[in-house]
Amino acid sequence: MKINEAAEAAGLSRRAIKYYEEQGLVHAAKDKNGYRNYTEEDIGRLKEISAYRKLGIGIRDIGILLSGTKPELLEQIYEEKKKLHQEDENTLEALRQFISDKNTDAFCRSVDYKSVADAMQEMFPGFFGYFSCSIFCRTFRLA
Known part of the structure; x- marks a missing residue:
């Protein structure tokens, strides 16, 4: 099938399919006329x-x-995501407690800024993530 049909069948855009091909994740055979055949x-x-x-x-x-x-x-990815999920739950619980008691000391003790910096770097890989984390870490004196 041609790329339009493949895109519809896979629920992806043509551009996404071409990107995955560029990255070497998919290797569609080509017809005699040069069209990809999925x-x-x-x-x-x-x-x-x-x-x-x-x-x-x-x-x-x-x-x-x-x-x-x-x-x-x-399995490693699962464990990492599970850990991040738990950290998010802990942060939400700390926020809920802060909303009710306005105790900034307790809130700051319970929120791990280092894990926030790690999450930022994971969300923004490369230079932008490094740059953002360096600013964040300096602001909160983590570096």
């Missing part, structure tokens, strides 16, 4: 990539997962 296997792979992206997994890790060379990676 198989059902390719569609399954695109759906798997889409599921990983919806989970917030990066392209590099998706490549590793698809290659099957590190099967424990998905």
Whole structure:
């Protein structure tokens, strides 16, 4: 099937499919006329990539997962996300307590700014994340 049909079948945009090809995650065969021809296997792979992206997994890790060379990676990602979720729950609980008692000392003790900086760096990889975290950490004297 052609890219438009593949995009519809996988629930992705044409641009997303081309990006995944550029990143080496999908390799569609080409017809004699040069058009890409996607198989059902390719569609399954695109759906798997889409599921990983919806989970917030990066392209590099998706490549590793698809290659099957590190099967424990998905479990590691799960544990990291579970830890971040718990930290978010703790922060929300601290905020709820702060709303009721306005105790800034207790709030500041219960919120871990270092984990916030780590989360920022994960959300904004590369230079922008590094730059943002360096400003954040200096502001709160973490560096």
